[in-house]
Amino acid sequence: MMHAVPSREETRASSRLAPCYARAMERTIDRFFEESARLHGSRPFLRFEGETIRYASFARVVSRRAAGFARAGIGRGDRVGILLPNGPEFVEALFALLRLGATVVPVNHFLAAPEVAKLLERASVDAGVVGCDQLRLIEGVPDPPKGLFAVGGGGRGRPFEPLAEGDDLPPGCPRPGPDDAAFLLFTSGTEGEPRGVLLSHRNLAANVRQCTEALGPTEKERFLVFLPLFHTFTLTVCLLLPAALGAAILLFRSARNFPSILRDGILLGRATYFVGVPAVFNALARRRLPFLLRKLHRVRVMISGSAPLPARTVEAVEGLFGAPLLEGYGLTEAGPVVAVNLPGRRVVGTVGPPLPGVEVRVVRESGNGLMHGEVGELLVRGENVAGAFLGEESPVRDGWLRTGDLASVDTEGFITIHDRMRDLILVRGLNVYPREVEEAIEEHPSVAAAAVVRAMSETKGEVPRAFIVPAEGARPTAAVILGHLKGRLAPYKTPATIEFVAELPRSGTGKVLRRVLQARPLPPGGGA
Incomplete structure (x- = not known):
């Protein structure tokens, strides 16, 4: 049986923190x-317009x-x-x-x-x-x-x-006080009613400390911030973390004018930390960067969160910047960061090992633990996990947060997120993970993005239903996509319907709103 997976050796990680930072991060x-x-x-805190x-x-x-x-x-x-x-x-x-x-x-x-x-x-x-x-x-x-x-x-x-x-x-x-509520945050509500989460000063200070110990940023960093500040990922990683270090924040109103962000934030602003979401990095992977920007930028770490990051995007973006693009994982209830790959310790396709001070377990529906590599619900424990929620039953039991995410953990502690438990599609008794199908679809060069949800068939029961955004200038057909998937996926995982759309409905941080897609009526003929 797989026991709780501890984080990396904390004594080694904590040595990266200057004593003054370590003391400060214990406070409110x-x-x-x-x-x-x-x-x-005298150091710059905010640079804005x-x-x-x-x-x-x-x-x-x-x-x-x-x-x-x-x-x-x-x-x-x-x-x-x-x-x-x-x-x-x-x-x-x-x-x-x-x-x-x-x-x-x-x-x-x-x-x-x-x-x-x-x-x-x-x-x-x-x-x-x-x-x-x-x-x-x-x-x-x-x-x-x-x-x-x-x-x-x-x-x-x-x-x-x-x-x-x-x-x-x-x-x-x-x-x-440390246990006073600092933020009341609402989850993105990708599946239904947003959950109200009360994060204390202690929760947030712990997560800032954990991120600092894992990634080792210093007061000399310049954080590029264009993601919306109302989101917990941005608040903790892009605001509280640099503020605790004494680092600079290059703040932009939004991501809408991205060429100006590249020019003023990365080229002229000399950003060292580039924090984004897959939608941003996917777009970057498809464009050519100006020669001066590629040669003169100072980006040394890129971090992606909030949604899965395709391996081909990692390869393309790292080729553009010559810096590591690190996928992480978190959720509002955990402050939010739980795990992240590190520049010298990573496995592409995983979300990395847990942060220092964070423990994870993978369990069956019954609550019994699973072996390494087996898929079950991910549980998280740490000082960063919220202890209070707004007028509803707590998802925390005996200190363990039930994330609702299906995951596996390898023998080195690296976590792979397979899907949300609610998104799992049961085809004739066999599990189909939407993320696996999406990744297979997105390997086709004519596809910019894909989302797979559950549909009900009168004859087959639950079946996969795919929504596809074509790449710019491409006009894929259902037959082309099905031909591409043949041999890549088992027949029962292949979408029963395929619909081409101009865009996918997303939250403010780029998460696909599956509940919106799930509610759309099937088109005549199933869309294929």
Whole structure:
């Protein structure tokens, strides 16, 4: 039987951390940010749209914003929604609210107005910080009890900007404790109702420490950040991690103008850490980079999370940058990072070994452990795992988080994610993993992306149903795809229906929304 798989030897990994960082990361988020500002006050913290903001000056703004929020009656235990795009205002509000002990509720601004209203109602927010362009998303939502703060005006609520015009926060103002909730985050809801997860300062500080011990970044790094800050992956890896180190953040409003990100972030900004999602790296794999960018960039580590990364993308992107592209794995309930490949220790196709301080197990549905290499549900345990959830049954039992992911672990501790348990397709009693079918389809050069979901056949029961996005300029047919799959997949794994679509529905971080595809009616003739 396979026992819990421990992380790499922690004494060796922790030696990468300077003592000051190790001490700071044991504290609450507000304290380790203040420690970085004290140690690295003259270093750049944020670079955004041509402006550089240094740690010391940003810490002063945060202190004044915190004082402004406190004058408005916001304090420890209050829940405050942030409905903003990427920008300094998001980061200022976040650190100011955390300093007061409030719980920050980042809201996905890509959602429709009814979805936003529902999340805010579930979160029972006491106040909100909203951008002028996002006010339309809350038109029918009453102002929360402690008010609404509008960034950039908009004619509703109180203006956000004057909050920083008063005095600094008094030194004796109460602080949060390690077990206080720092974030209330909602999962992406790719399968159904988003789960509300309360992550404490302890959970997040632990995950920052674990990531630092595993990857070994320093205060000299420059993190390229264009993924939305409302997502836990971005918050922990792209904001809290560099803030704890005293590193620089090259912040972009979004990923929409990617040529400017390549120019201003990678070429001119000299980014060293490039954190993205498969959709970004898949697009990069299909384009030619300018000669100057390929020769002069300083990217030394690329990290991909949130969804599976095709092996051909890894090979192509590493060829462009000459740096490792490392796939990792995580989920909101774990802060979020659980495992990641390392530059000197990786297996392409896996999500790497668990982080230092994280344990994993693979179990049968009954809860009994499995042998190395066998597929079952992945369980995770560590200080990073959330202990509280919003009004629902906890997925944590005896400290072990039931992830709902089907995985296997090899003898070296490398984890392979096979699929979500709910996505498993049972064809005549045989297991079909959608990810395996998708990867086989995506090997065809005429395919840009594929998603496979469960469909019901009157005669066969459950069968695979494939949605395919053709590569640019390509016009594949169902017959071509089926011919490609012959010999690559067992006949029972071959899609019963194939539909070609312009795009796949995705969450803000690129995860395919399978529930949306599952709900689509079958076209006449099955789509093949």
